[in-house]
Amino acid sequence: MATPPYPDIPAVIENDEREYEDSGVPSSVAIAGHPLHPLLVTFPIGFLTGALGSDVGYWLTSDPFWARASLWLIGAGLVTAIVAAVTGMSDFIKIERVRQHTAGWAHMILNVSLLALTIVNFLLRLNDPIKGLMPWGFVLSFIIGTLLGISGWYGAELIYRHKIAVIGNSTNSKP
Numbered sequence: 001m002a003t004p005p006y007p008d009i010p011a012v013i014e015n016d017e018r019e020y021e022d023s024g025v026p027s028s029v030a031i032a033g034h035p036l037h038p039l040l041v042t043f044p045i046g047f048l049t050g051a052l053g054s055d056v057g058y059w060l061t062s063d064p065f066w067a068r069a070s071l072w073l074i075g076a077g078l079v080t081a082i083v084a085a086v087t088g089m090s091d092f093i094k095i096e097r098v099r100q101h102t103a104g105w106a107h108m109i110l111n112v113s114l115l116a117l118t119i120v121n122f123l124l125r126l127n128d129p130i131k132g133l134m135p136w137g138f139v140l141s142f143i144i145g146t147l148l149g150i151s152g153w154y155g156a157e158l159i160y161r162h163k164i165a166v167i168g169n170s171t172n173s174k175p
Contacts, residue, residue, distance in 0.1 A: 013157065014101055024163030028094040029087040035165040037091060040084040041155065045148055047077030048118065052141040058133055067129040070137070074122045081115055097164055103157040104164075110151035117144050 027035030051073035058066035088111060091098055098104035121140040125132030158164045 013161070014103065015161070019162050022163055024166035025095055025097050026167060027087075027165035028090045033167050035091075035167075037084060037087040037165055038155075038159060040080070040087055041152075044077045044081035044084055045152065047073045047080060048114075048141075048148060049145050051077060051121075052145040055133060055138045055141045058130075059138060064130055067125070067133050070133060070141070071122070071125045071129040074118060074125065074141075078115075078118045078122055081111075081118060085111060085115060091165055095164060097162060098158060101158065101162055103154040103162065107151055107154035107158060110147055110154065114144060114147050114151060117147070 026033060027037060029036045051070045054066045054069040054073060057063070058070065088108070092104060092108050117140055121137055121144065124140070125137050159166060
């Protein structure tokens with residue numbers, strides 16, 4: 001077996017040549033074989049990073065519009081994150097290969113943490129979007145944006161490196 005052309009850094013990048021050559025495991029939640037979780041996660045990612053952007057807009061301008069926009073973006077991010085979490089948790093529970101990798105556990109733990117932080121961020125601003133924004137709402141949005149990037153990395157590891165939730169015909173566990 002040849003040395004793979006990519007690094008092996010346990011807990012960050014785990015490589016298994018057999019998975020590299022494997023066709024992959026289909027998602028447990030799919031329409032016509034197309035996995036839904038990778039599609040659905042784009043909405044909370046967009047909304048929650050947009051909230052960070054509108055928080056910056058408020059910080060720079062003190063225009064209340066940006067505080068209200070952040071509240072709506074966080075609310076939309078929360079609702080869509082719950083929908084994405086249901087599909088992701090289904091794959092986590094039903095596909096053994098997900099649970100066999102650090103990336104699967106890291107992705108799940110980070111996303112549950114992100115949901116909790118997003119709920120806190122939303123409730124903090126609900127009665128008064130301006131008072132809830134500075135400083136703690138802004139700090140939470142920054143933490144959420146950072147954790148989204150890290151969780152996205154692990155999600156991509158599952159899809160592209162470990163071939164989970166792809167159109168394939170492999171077994172549910174490691175090859």
